[in-house]
Amino acid sequence: MMMKALYFDRHNLKLSEVPVPEPRDDEALLKVKYSGICNTDLEILKGYMDFKGILGHEFVGIVVKSPLPEWQNKLVVGEINISCGKCEYCHQGLDRHCPYRSVLGIQGKSGVMAEYITLPLRNLHAIPEPVKPQCALFTEPLAAACEIFEQIRILSDYRVLVIGDGKLGQLIARVTNLHTSNLCVLGKHQQKLNLLNKLGIDTVHSDNFKIEAEKFQVVIEATGSWQGWELALQAVRPRGIIVLKSTYTGAHNFNPAPLIIHEITVLGSRCGPFPLALQLLAKKQVVVDDLITASFPFSEWNKAFDMASRQDSLKIIMKH
Amino acid sequence: MMMKALYFDRHNLKLSEVPVPEPRDDEALLKVKYSGICNTDLEILKGYMDFKGILGHEFVGIVVKSPLPEWQNKLVVGEINISCGKCEYCHQGLDRHCPYRSVLGIQGKSGVMAEYITLPLRNLHAIPEPVKPQCALFTEPLAAACEIFEQIRILSDYRVLVIGDGKLGQLIARVTNLHTSNLCVLGKHQQKLNLLNKLGIDTVHSDNFKIEAEKFQVVIEATGSWQGWELALQAVRPRGIIVLKSTYTGAHNFNPAPLIIHEITVLGSRCGPFPLALQLLAKKQVVVDDLITASFPFSEWNKAFDMASRQDSLKIIMKH
Numbered sequence: 001m002m003m004k005a006l007y008f009d010r011h012n013l014k015l016s017e018v019p020v021p022e023p024r025d026d027e028a029l030l031k032v033k034y035s036g037i038c039n040t041d042l043e044i045l046k047g048y049m050d051f052k053g054i055l056g057h058e059f060v061g062i063v064v065k066s067p068l069p070e071w072q073n074k075l076v077v078g079e080i081n082i083s084c085g086k087c088e089y090c091h092q093g094l095d096r097h098c099p100y101r102s103v104l105g106i107q108g109k110s111g112v113m114a115e116y117i118t119l120p121l122r123n124l125h126a127i128p129e130p131v132k133p134q135c136a137l138f139t140e141p142l143a144a145a146c147e148i149f150e151q152i153r154i155l156s157d158y159r160v161l162v163i164g165d166g167k168l169g170q171l172i173a174r175v176t177n178l179h180t181s182n183l184c185v186l187g188k189h190q191q192k193l194n195l196l197n198k199l200g201i202d203t204v205h206s207d208n209f210k211i212e213a214e215k216f217q218v219v220i221e222a223t224g225s226w227q228g229w230e231l232a233l234q235a236v237r238p239r240g241i242i243v244l245k246s247t248y249t250g251a252h253n254f255n256p257a258p259l260i261i262h263e264i265t266v267l268g269s270r271c272g273p274f275p276l277a278l279q280l281l282a283k284k285q286v287v288v289d290d291l292i293t294a295s296f297p298f299s300e301w302n303k304a305f306d307m308a309s310r311q312d313s314l315k316i317i318m319k320h
Numbered sequence: 321m322m323m324k325a326l327y328f329d330r331h332n333l334k335l336s337e338v339p340v341p342e343p344r345d346d347e348a349l350l351k352v353k354y355s356g357i358c359n360t361d362l363e364i365l366k367g368y369m370d371f372k373g374i375l376g377h378e379f380v381g382i383v384v385k386s387p388l389p390e391w392q393n394k395l396v397v398g399e400i401n402i403s404c405g406k407c408e409y410c411h412q413g414l415d416r417h418c419p420y421r422s423v424l425g426i427q428g429k430s431g432v433m434a435e436y437i438t439l440p441l442r443n444l445h446a447i448p449e450p451v452k453p454q455c456a457l458f459t460e461p462l463a464a465a466c467e468i469f470e471q472i473r474i475l476s477d478y479r480v481l482v483i484g485d486g487k488l489g490q491l492i493a494r495v496t497n498l499h500t501s502n503l504c505v506l507g508k509h510q511q512k513l514n515l516l517n518k519l520g521i522d523t524v525h526s527d528n529f530k531i532e533a534e535k536f537q538v539v540i541e542a543t544g545s546w547q548g549w550e551l552a553l554q555a556v557r558p559r560g561i562i563v564l565k566s567t568y569t570g571a572h573n574f575n576p577a578p579l580i581i582h583e584i585t586v587l588g589s590r591c592g593p594f595p596l597a598l599q600l601l602a603k604k605q606v607v608v609d610d611l612i613t614a615s616f617p618f619s620e621w622n623k624a625f626d627m628a629s630r631q632d633s634l635k636i637i638m639k640h
Contacts, residue, residue: 048577088534089558097558097582099533151583213419214408229576238409238417244580251575256549257368257567259588262417263471266586268579 005054005114006301013045013055015301021110023118028071030061030078030119032320035112035298036137037308039167039224040247041105048249049106056113057105058140060133068121077139079123079274080104096271113301115320125274128282134295134317138171138288139277145171146280147272148243154179154218161185161235164222165192165203167291167314168245172222174286177201184216186231189312195290211235220245226252238262243269291315325374325434326621333365333375335621341430343438348391350381350398350439352640355432355618356457357628359487359544360567361425368569369426376433377425378460380453388441397459399443399594400424416591433621435640445594448602454615454637458491458608459597465491466600467592468563474499474538481505481555484542485512485523487611487634488565492542494606497521504536506551509632515610531555540565546572558582563589611635 105111425431
């Protein structure tokens with residue numbers, strides 16, 4: 001059986017005819033209902049991770065074939081790291097860091113911008129009843145936002161700065177706002193900042209931002225740009241923490257001396273806990289509806305990608 | 321009154337005639353007995369910190385004038401950060417991070433390679449009886465080594481790698497060895513590694529070092545080189561910690577993506593607790609005698625600096 005899929009050959013992204021994947025013994029076959037475009041996808045198109053294959057890792061799907069019958073016809077989201085389950089890291093519960101892992105649509109595993117995908121059953125999470133499928137699409141990036149608070153402890157009066165008002169910055173701001181009463185979000189797009197203001201979150205436009213003497217205990221970099229990193233270094237106070245959330249391609253000139261002089265902690269943070277993200281969505285402790293800029297049928301993927309790369313866009317959804 | 325001092329004019333280091341400094345109300349006047357050459361001094365001569373003035377921050381001195389008589393004639397070491405004592409950081413006990421601080425021989429304050437220096441009384445620590453003055457000279461870098469364990473918790477079975485067998489790497493290795501039973505020191509100089517072997521510390525020469533599947537939970541970078549940083553990134557395991565101890569001049573090309581993908585923590589670490597360092601020296605829990613490569617009279621400072629910049633040297637001392 002053949003299916004349509006968005007295939008990236010390291011040069012171009014094309015809607016191609018490819019075989020429907022065959023699930024292994026531990027895997028389910030899923031029909032993709034929605035997929036989302038993430039900045040990582042856009043970075044991959046620029047060469048990040050040197051990925052070749054079917055793109056995409058944000059999805060909502062329905063189980064059409066499963067080794068365990070209770071999953072049949074379930075609407076699900078799925079964790080993107082496919083670990084070996086056997087190595088030292090997997091045994092220590094660090095399966096998201098399994099050195100033998102593949103990563104959905106990012107590394108060694110066909111992605112979700114297709115009619116069908118396969119995933120191990122252990123990667124699947126049923127979407128709780130109150131969560132709309134379009135909102136469930138945010139589970140993966142929302143879990144990534146939650147990951148920060150699995151890694152560091154934030155006291156409720158810490159001054160926290162989130163740099164970036166894009167898709168990931170928005171989710172991080174909304175999660176961080178559950179942990180501190182002293183949050184500020186720095187961004188370049190007034191319309192995006194307004195969405196946060198409506199939720200009662202303080203924001204500042206980068207045109208008006210001045211580094212004050214009273215710096216931030218925690219700065220979360222979510223712009224996916226070198227400028228964001230440099231700004232974080234300026235805004236963080238001595239002994240403070242910079243959390244890096246965004247990966248991107250390309251290197252820049254850097255001397256680590258300021259990290260040492262000011263005893264800064266830099267913390268890389270990636271994928272996070274799906275169950276908590278789904279719970280936050282189910283209980284509406286984090287709202288995401290306002291982050292959907294547009295929805296396109298999968299056949300209009302090129303329009304979807306065009307819009308996703310526009311500066312004023314937030315989440316672009318494809319309906320399969 | 322005039323005195324001799326090693327003055328760096330941003331181009332050359334010269335023995336110059338300069339006025340004996342006048343202590344302020346809260347300061348003691350000290351006669352310098354010994355000074356030590358640190359790699360930071362050598363980096364300053366290459367342009368680090370854009371420092372101009374009398375060089376040096378490692379010293380042992382005798383109090384010749386003090387606003388409090390109990391300090392008179394005391395043999396002392398001194399903390400190098402001279403804080404304002406008034407700002408928010410000082411009030412929070414973060415005086416080593418006071419934004420208005422000067423730093424002895426590094427930033428805005430004449431250094432110790434002179435006949436006399438001034439320092440606030442609150443910076444002074446009397447040298448306990450059993451510590452030889454030449455060993456007390458190691459208090460400042462030893463305190464910097466101790467600082468790591470003020471910042472992170474190391475479990476006794478953590479695999480820890482110290483990169484660098486130089487002056488600072490040696491001290492860090494000796495302090496780390498008080499905290500873990502699973503330490504390895506990586507270096508380029510077999511003679512320096514042999515000193516650690518004599519203390520029962522495992523070492524590996526960089527010619528024989530292979531990154532194994534079993535990586536290190538903590539990697540401490542003490543080479544003061546970009547290569548050390550790159551090696552640290554390879555040797556640390558996912559979710560591990562890289563501690564940066566060495567500052568140096570010059571920048572290199574860097575993409576932070578591996579920090580994010582592997583959720584690495586990078587921790588900058590600088591000056592540390594003098595009282596603990598003096599206690600470790602007094603109780604011989606850390607030995608340092610074997611780290612003195614040579615001692616020169618202050619008048620032979622040029623020979624001392626020549627030898628300090630040799631690859632096979634460890635600590636070079638000047639006797640004033």
